[in-house]
Amino acid sequence: MISNTTTPKGEVKTHTVVIVGGGAAGISVAASIHKRDRDIGIAIIEPASTHHYQPGWTMVGGGVFRPEVTSRPMPEVIPPFVSWYQKAVTAVDQDKNQVVLDDGSCIEYKALVLAPGLELNWSGIEGLEAALGSNGVTSNYREGMASYTWDMVQNLKQGRALFSQPPMPIKCAGAPQKAMYLSADYWLKQGVQSKLDVQFHNAGAVLFGVPAYVPALEAYIEKYGIDVNFQSTLVAVNGPAKIAVFRTPGADGNHQEREVSFDMLHAVPPQRAPKFIRESTLANEGGWLDLEDDTLRHKTVPNIFGLGDVSGTGNAKTAAAVRKQAPVVAENLIASLRNEPMRAAYLGYGSCPLTVENGKIVLAEFGYGGVLQPSFPKWINDGTQATKAAWWLKAKQLPTLYWHGMLKGREWLARPAVRSTND
Template sequence: MNMKKLSPRVFVSEQITTTDIGIASAQGIKTIINNRPDNEAQGQPKTADLAAAAAKLGMAFIDLPVVAGKVTDEHIEQFENMYGELQAPVLMFCRTGTRSASLWALEEARTLDVDAVLAAAAEAGYNLSAMRSRLVSRSATAAPSARDPAQQDVSGDRHDVVIVGGGTAGLATASSMLKRKPDLDILVIEPRETHYYQPGWTLVGAGIFDRKQTSRTMASVMPKGVKWKHAAVAGFKPENNSVILEDGERIEYRVLVAAPGLKLDWDAVEGLGDTLGKSGVTSNYLFDMAPYTWDLVQELNEGRAVFTQPPMPIKCAGAPQKAMYLSCDHWLTKGKLKDITIDFRNAGGVLFGVADYVPALSKYVDKYGINLCLNENLVAVDGPARKAWFDRTDGEGNTSRIEVEFDMLHVCPLQTAPDFIRQSPLANDAGWVDVSAETLQHSKFGNIFGVGDVCSAPNAKTAAAVRKQAPVVAENAIKVLSGNAPHAVYDGYGSCPLTVERGKIVLAEFGYGGKHLPSFPQWLINSYEPSRLAWLLKEKMLPGIYWNLLLKGKEWLVDTELLPQVPVSREHKEAVDS
């Protein structure tokens, strides 16, 4: 938590935790105001838990949720009615603090000079200059404004390329673009201050990596020559070539690249959010949780370990199995495996989606004595009772609910596109950014591209896929900027290094339709069999390749295919040239 002072009685912060509430109380905070709706992001603390923590410490807790980019007159009125009665000092928070700072500014502008309000917000780290006209309209000394306060987006900067998301896909694409055209004006919009090497979390959960190896500051990995907007996106207006930020600012673009990743929907499983990280319930899909996986693996001497996989799509489809195989290998090595029952409960109907790799994986299922339970979807968890419930679908499509007791439960959550994508004009019916599977150009808006986990292309959602996608989007976006049609093609490449035991990996590499797309000759790495060399690649080489090559536009083992005949262009020339 980083409490920033807006006024002598009001402080603002990014998302807080129950631990932060204790710290805030120790610093004298009397009232906490939550401006963030529940379920906005993966791992977000529940409002009820935060309120309970505040109540235990005798602090007031007020829930005034504001949807990103939509600070309405109703919100202002509610805040105005309570503002004078608040027991100070007050701590307001949302995802980044921007909504809270905006709400405070709109209230204070009634009685304070607008420049003074903006200066106070800026000193706290929030540039609210895009709200000036709305603040002036709130000022008691200003003439009545004809501006509709519901129209909160005001003109901001315009850039050649705006990239939404500073994860693997966003930064790799930015670097690939600058490699081809160093003078491009590129803006990356990303609210987080930390960048994660998520493929490393499997090894954190097996005690091989320390989680510190998998994170760096966002500032340190942002490509040189790129502008970073430390803000969150609330929506899109593609007809106006603009992105709307949560504070209402409008950022205009000539080309937009959507790369915000996906959402881990922990609340899709009843009770999961309340018990994750305790009572034997864990997941390698979270930075803070992977070490707990390793703790549980070491502590379990007997009982039942259950590993789950939800319906597709998920990022890294092999990750649920990787956690299971590495856990089993540890138990086998320690002589515990004979006393532990292992279940792999998979909502899908097959062990792995690409049939060529199933024989090698099946041998390890047999070796470890794993109970393979297909067509079983996790729907509820009671951590303290150590029970989970699954919906089992039979061959005729009938569903029944079964109860399973566990001593350890490793969960892979259901995964969807982020809410601000699903609710936008960019999304298809399933909520993903609707793109051509080959060019990654939007199906409707020709100056928009999707890359990484968020796009609708039917490839495996992995970092390895981004290694091939980023150059394709870079090539095609630059073509569109010059008024031409895309000509680079993505073949659906994805890779899943399946860690079947400590020291061996089945290196699955494939494209659309499950086509085998190996990066190495079969005599070097036989991708259909466990390989020690593939393990060396995963443990020793890939982290360096990620940080030093992929994020920096050094396109290792990439040969981008160019179309012999360009498709019909869908871009609107006036959109990129105006």
């Protein structure tokens, strides 16, 4: 039975494996470890009471999913074989093999898995957080806000709709575009597209980081008549005035700021690792968890592993990446506990189902360096065209596979690669 544990201040409890984070990464890796060795004692530290299927929020914002299907009470999702500490972590003391909780207590470990996800830095855009949920300002990245997105999409008949994407890295880098495509598809089908000025403001310099998928996306940009603005970063929002401020590089090397009015704004905040990671010695120069690309073990602390959005590895931050990472961490962590060579390798796999219209998806699958890593037959994913089969996979199959497969340790299409060297 799940133990929702409290630890008196000053008392130190010990578990063989401690996992920080009860999201997709933390629960999946717990299930994968337990699947391989049922005698290993596992604890999960997670303060939240609700577990969210975040890939579903885009679909809620597009009127495809109901909000309630994207969340479940955390006690229904936490595995029964773990001890659950419903606390937040404030620090990791790698010298003492302890994590410090927000009540001042500590938990000791033999091996630590860091999977706390990332932090949405809403304050990184002036005025954004205060503006959310009114005056047409929304974000599918905000819990409970995707329904407002759908309301705005249905009610907008004319005017200007802005969609922003912040500097990388962010979770699900395709999500800002997904919201835009689903909205534009609805407006096209409702016959109001010609009355709308739809703009995409991307802080980056390209539409998508893997060139193989760009032509298919560009075709939809043209179809919907979207005005794409590269190197255009949202820096401020005035909700009541319905003004967004974008920063762009000037010809003289200095930045310029431009005000753009809107009737609807779908904004995505900049993102970063949680404070206890980014301000610690466990972080790389960018503030993300400093992991080996293949083993997912920390580069300098051998009994710490990591996965999910907090990772400083060069993969896309998606739930599909977690699906591939969890078995790798499980195998290598167990090997480490047994003083055996680590043989499992993660090759950077990530998947981004780009919802380019209601009923079709460009299913991007790729690894480190943008190398294509298709895992489905070509009739589902040919890498260049949107398909109905890929939509069927995301809309009908992936939620069930998430709740009843990945979180239960069923490693569908997730066999780890074998390391070329065994250090």
